[in-house]
Amino acid sequence: MDVVRQLHPDEKEANYRLAPHNIDAEQALLGAILVNNEAFYRVSDFLEIEHFYEAIHKEIYEVLGKIIRAGKTATPITAKTFLPDDLLENVTMAQYLARLAAEATTVLNAMDYGQTIYDLALERALIQIGEEMVEVAYDRDVDQSPNTQIESAERQLFDLAEKGRYDGGFQGFNTALRDAIDMAGEAYKRDGGLSGIATGLSDLDRLTGGLQRSDLIILAARPAMGKTSLATNIAFAVAAAYRSSTEADGRIKTENGGIVGFFSLEMSSEQLATRILAEQSEISSADIRRGNIHESQFSKLVDTSNMLAKVPLYIDDTGGISVSQLAARARRLKRQKGLDLLIVDYLQLLSGNSKNSSQNRVQELTEITTSLKALAKELEVPIVALSQLSRQVENRDDKRPQLSDLRESGSIEQDADVVMFIYREEYYLKNKEPKEGTPDHLTWQGEMEQVHGQADVIIGKQRHGPTGTVTLAFIDHLTRFSNLARNSYAPTQIDN
Secondary structure: OHHHHOOOOOOOOOOOOOOOOOHHHHHHHHHHHHHOOHHHHHHOOOOOHHHOOOHHHHHHHHHHHHHHHOOOOOOHHHHHOOOOOEEEOOEEHHHHHHHHHHOOOOHHHHHHHHHHHHHHHHHHHHHHHHHHHHHHHHOOOOOOOHHHHHHHHHHHHHHHHHHOOOOOOOOOHHHHHHHHHHHHHHHHHOHHHOOOEOOOOHHHHHHHOOEOOOOEEEEEEOOOOOHHHHHHHHHHHHHHOOEEEEOOOOOEEEEEOOOEEEEEOOOOHHHHHHHHHHHHHOOOHHHHHHOOOOHHHHHHHHHHHHHHOOOOEEEEOOOOOEHHHHHHHHHHHHHHOOOOEEEEEOHHHOEOOOOOHHHOHHHHHHHHHHHHHHHHHHHOOOEEEEEEOOHHHHHOOOOOOOHHHHHHHOOHHHHOOEEEEEEOHHHHHHOOOOOOOOHHHHHHHHHHHHHOOEEEEEEEEEOOOEOEEEEEEEEHHHOEEEEOOOOOOOOOOEOO
16 A cells, blocks of 8 residues: 555665564554454454554554444544544545555454564564674673573563563553453452462462462471472462463463472472372372382372373472572473463572672572562562571570561562461470370370361461461371361451
């Protein structure tokens, strides 16, 4: 169409290469939408305003989208009111819209035109990323390592692959509102009516609303309280509940549960799998390791393992990795397999990126937690990071953990959206057994019966909800947490 050709210099005479684009495809798609508004719905799931190359086409697509979303009919007549009158010296906007509609082809081709425009937009973004990489490599600062450039480029490429863009910046409040409404709608459809991912522990979900997207969740406790056990329980419950659907643009959307990535920096993948196997088969993990099982139990193990093999749970047991390596592997997993929940076991075994931070452990942990929070926002998934607590807990009469026990660990409390502690009174009481046959021993027995097989999950901080305590059942030899028959949490306050 000659009109838009006049907006640009002759491409053959240009002494530079133009970025990839297809004006004809843009015109054909806009014409199809003007003739039949159904064409808009075929591309609106994936095609955004910025994907158009020609500036006036961006304006037209935006106006058509607003009219159609408002429930009105978009035609050359209704659209011209909201667009500038003059396009060129002797061509008005009304004339241009009329020509687009007159030369439009069937709505059946709209998807193909939209995909062409989208692909070319990605190619232009790839070129820009590549040019920036070359420029930075030529003019690299002394304190900027090549690894930093690689991580930056990988992050940009990941964003481009996931969202069709790699630039940040402001977004309109109407976009944020739309996202909030979408989240509420998804919660309405999801099992349990949760806004986040269900952990499989209904009392805990009731207090937290599930694991929220982009949240950094710290799960902290002293050794032997069951941090890894609770993490593996949640990981399996989320992966086992996974259900998905295919979007109009071919992308896979998670409907329930999720795909889980588990970084096990302390235990091997085999040890982790044994724990999950013990929990699901109800056979002691110690018996599984020693082979102390009879034939019927072995059959149950085989059946359980066959069921577990289908669960989308991915384990990385590489020890001593840095937080930047973890981020790169998490991006890769999301790009290749998908990712809805990331678990890190545990925080203190990660290393920072900068040389200066390695000389100061508090500064290094600050860098790690800040990076994990940024990663949670980038990947748009909750990250559950396990953490050790300081020994000062053991010096108190009341050994219930509190937020102050995290203070020596830099910004853990500050960066986290949720901080959860695990506390098992039974563990401490067991070590205080009085001499058998004494009155004190009878009292001790009564106290042990009250707390036997129970664990408290204390919500010490929650940015979007109440704090409080949830009491769960804990079966030590099966490393299993589960719901108690009674409801035993009491919300106390809401963090601002």
